[in-house]
Amino acid sequence: MVTISDIARLSGVAKSTVSRFLNGGSVGSHTKEKIEKVIRETGYVPNSFAQSLKAKRPNMIGTVVPRLDSYASSRTLMGIDEQLRSMDFDMLILNSSRDPHREVENLYSFARQKVAGIILLATEIDGEHVAAFKSLQVPLILVGQQYPGIYSIIHDDESSAYDLGRLVLLKGHRRIAFLGVSEKDVAVGVGRKKGFKRAAEQCSDAEVVYYETGFGIEEAQQTAVEVIQSACPTVFVCATDNIALGVLKAANRLGFKVPDDFSITGFGGYEIAGIVHPGLTTVKFFYKETGKMAASSIIKLVNGQPVEQVMHSQYEIIERESLDIPQVN
Amino acid sequence: MVTISDIARLSGVAKSTVSRFLNGGSVGSHTKEKIEKVIRETGYVPNSFAQSLKAKRPNMIGTVVPRLDSYASSRTLMGIDEQLRSMDFDMLILNSSRDPHREVENLYSFARQKVAGIILLATEIDGEHVAAFKSLQVPLILVGQQYPGIYSIIHDDESSAYDLGRLVLLKGHRRIAFLGVSEKDVAVGVGRKKGFKRAAEQCSDAEVVYYETGFGIEEAQQTAVEVIQSACPTVFVCATDNIALGVLKAANRLGFKVPDDFSITGFGGYEIAGIVHPGLTTVKFFYKETGKMAASSIIKLVNGQPVEQVMHSQYEIIERESLDIPQVN
DNA sequence: TTTGTTTGCGGAACCGGTTCCAATGCACTT
DNA sequence: AAGTGCATTGGAACCGGTTCCGCAAACAAA
Structure with missing residues (x-):
């Protein structure tokens, strides 16, 4: 050399x-x-x-992502990248493949590289994480999860799911299938389910059955096929847009019309949710803006400026054709 | 510290x-x-x-991507990451946002960080790139583009587009709209168009009109609306699956049935192409496998082992419902 | 000519680690 | 008692840069 x-x-x-x-x-x-x-x-x-x-002028921010091929991650990364770049920082990315252990490993890897700060798009927080947070002497922000004493930006999974639940009930649905994911994922698995449940419980005659499926479209499709054939809900409330897409696919396969035969709602606000036909009613999270928020907050922390412990990202409910008043039987 | x-x-x-x-x-x-x-x-x-x-044991491979929110990039990154990890290397990612200048900047940035090798998911190669390739003393592999003297993995855009063209013609289509992108993108803009053109020229009575649109779904949708209203093709051949999704959306908006009123084909093999209804006939590229190939090749180069100058990624044509024999008028 | 200011440049220390080498101490042979 | 071998440890050089300091030459002012 x-x-x-x-x-x-x-x-x-x-x-x-x-x-x-x-x-x-x-x-x-x-x-x-x-x-x-x-x-x-x-x-x-x-x-x-x-x-x-x-010349210790660390100008790199490390970001740990659970997966590279999700809309949410990608958009968040874009937001982080844009914001950092405008503040003259570089972004490094490490992928944890949804493996908590790798997540922690990556934190240490970033620490060794002396990044100025770390943004962690987290799925779950366990003891190993907490130990790492404590021993690492690097500013850190959690996105999508929260933990006492750690700066975090959270998606309002619970309250947005509640809002969505209200809307679903308002539309007249009473026989409801909720397709969620494992409770190991605190945000998606627990928060969204909880919010929806809270809305449902306010309505005495609503029958909700909770199912668990995976994050993949295929898997959701299979679950949907089973549910359609066993129960016969008027609406599928799905914990992610991908799950909703799986249900839509299942409906198409089996020859059902959405929303005539049953309605579908998603969660996430992926671009594709507006492209498919019928368009999916969904909760849109502003992932990119969340990324920007994370980026500017971490820089503030790096510079020793104060930042709120817990911040909330924005969301809005987008109503499209997939959710409609069910037929009177 | x-x-x-x-x-x-x-x-x-x-x-x-x-x-x-x-x-x-x-x-x-x-x-x-x-x-x-x-x-x-x-x-x-x-x-x-x-x-x-x-202790000069650089075990990081830098990857420069043109965008974070595309199926192709994400899948390729996943492949790279998986393969590298299995060989005990780490992946660093820098985003160039489709800006050639930033792309080059990122190359230098990686060189400064003394990564062991660089994988560049390139959109176009200009003089600045070539200068960087020469002056950088780091093994480098180009994915998606090629340049004399540089190791590269290319998608067979031209020949796959030819194959797809043959299929479209075989199905009986003669009034064809080709929705491509700017020729600044050599692979997508030039290669796919060229391959399709070659197929079309073998068929004397085929009328093809070539349109240019953007990579975004929205933009493609607008272009599609115009094309539907002016020309009246029996098939839309689209240079990417996103463009095809835009056309599909336009069809739905305007009340046309696919493939009854006209057919659509895509390019890329995104997962979503199989989810929408009707399923999109498309050329599937094995992005993840390409990523793995890139990763193992760069490691070979790092270790001084020989690697072929130009490698080809795999593809296959997936036939779904969106492409069908047009009605006889 | 003398003095004061710049400007250009070299020498050396330093950043936070790794690694080589020599020295020390101890147990064990002979 | 002296010699041998091994495990353990400290000292110093080194990696490839940056930066401080000081010297010398060039130039301007007195």
């Missing part, structure tokens, strides 16, 4: 001069030319490990 | 001993305890900049 000393030797100057040249210090025009020439010929690129070692 | 010297001082040993302790060298049990205690109390994490400086 070609180093600054090589450049210095080859151009017959001290390495301090080369360093000065590189960082815009005062260098004579003749010397400047010589150094330029040598650098061009050797294709020299400064080693940023060595740079960071001395 | 707490350093190895602090640990050494606090536990009353030399820093070389601490280093040995950390890296599993021979340390007395008493000393071991003391050091352990101090490290636990201080929450010390080694600075990996300093580590990498001396």
Whole structure:
């Protein structure tokens, strides 16, 4: 590898001069030319490990994501990236593949790389996480989960699910299938279910059956097929848009019309929810804005400015054709 | 920041001993305890900049992606990540937002960080890129584009588009609208169009009109509305699945039935293409496998093993309901 | 000419680790 | 008692940069 000393030797100057040249210090025009020439010929690129070692200006923010192929992650990442870039920081991404252990590993990996701060898009928080949060001396923000004493931005899963539940009931639905996911996922599995349940309980004649399925479209489709054939709900309330898409696919496969035969609602506000036919009624989370919020907050923390412990991201309910008044039987 | 010297001082040993302790060298049990205690109390994490400086074992691969919110990017990234992880490397991601200049910047940024190798998911290659390729002394693989003298994995855009074209013609379509994108994108804009054109030219009575639209679903939808109203093709051949989704949406909006009123084909093989109704006939690229291929190739290059200059990713045509024999008028 | 100011440059220390080498201490042989 | 071998430890050099300090030459002002 070609180093600054090589450049210095080859151009017959001290390495301090080369360093000065590189960082815009005062260098004579003749010397400047010589150094330029040598650098061009050797294709020299400064080693940023060595740079960071001395000039501690960490300008990287690490982001740990649970998966790379989800709408929510992608949008959040975009928001983080945009915001960071505008503040002259770089974003590093590590993928944890929804594995809590890897998540923690990645935190340490970022700590070793001396990032200025860490944004963690979390799925669940266990003891290992807490230990890491404590021992790490790096500012950290949790997105999508919360934990006492840790800065976090949370999606209002519970209250948005409540709002959605109210809407579903308002539309007249009483025989309801709720397709959720494992309770290991606190936000999606627990929060959304809880919010919906709260709404449902206010309506004495609502019959809700809660089912558990996976995050994949295929899996949701299979579950939906079973549910359609066993129970016969007037509406499928789904914990994610992907699950809703699975239900829609199942409906198409089996020859049912949405919303004539039954309604469907989603959760997330993925772009595709507005593209399919019929359009999905869904709760839209502003993931990108959440990312931006996370980014500006982490920078504030890095700079020692105060930040609220718990922040909320925005949401809105988007009404489309998939949710409609059920037929009178 | 707490350093190895602090640990050494606090536990009353030399820093070389601490280093040995950390890296599993021979340390007395008493000393071991003391050091352990101090490290636990201080929450010390080694600075990996300093580590990498001396012990040059770069185990990071940088990946530059044009966007974070596309199916193709996400799947490719997943493949890269999985493969790298199995070979004990880490993946760093930088986003270029489809900005060629940022793309090059990111290359240099990775070079400064002394990554072992770089995978570039490229959109177009210009002079700046070429200069960077030359001056960078880091193994690099191009995915999705090719350039003489640079290792690359390319999607067979041209020949897959040809195959798809043959299929469309075989189905009897003669009045064809091709919805492509800007020719600035060599793979999607040029390659797919060229392949399709080659197929079309073999069929003397085929009338193809070529339109240009954007990558977004919304934009494609608008273009589709115009095309439907002006020309009246029997099939829309779209350069991406997103464009096809836009056309499908337009059809739904305007009350046309697919494939009864006209057919649609996509390109890419996104999961959602199989979920919408009717399912989209499309060319499926194996993005994840491509990512894996890129990852194992870059590691080979890093290790000085030979790799083919130009590799091809796999594809297959998936026939679904959206492409069908047009009505006889 | 002398003095004062810049400007350009080299030398050396330093950042936080790793690693080589030599020294120490102790148990065990002979 | 002296010699041998091994485990443990400290000291110092080194990785590739940055930065501080000081010297010398060039130039301007007195």
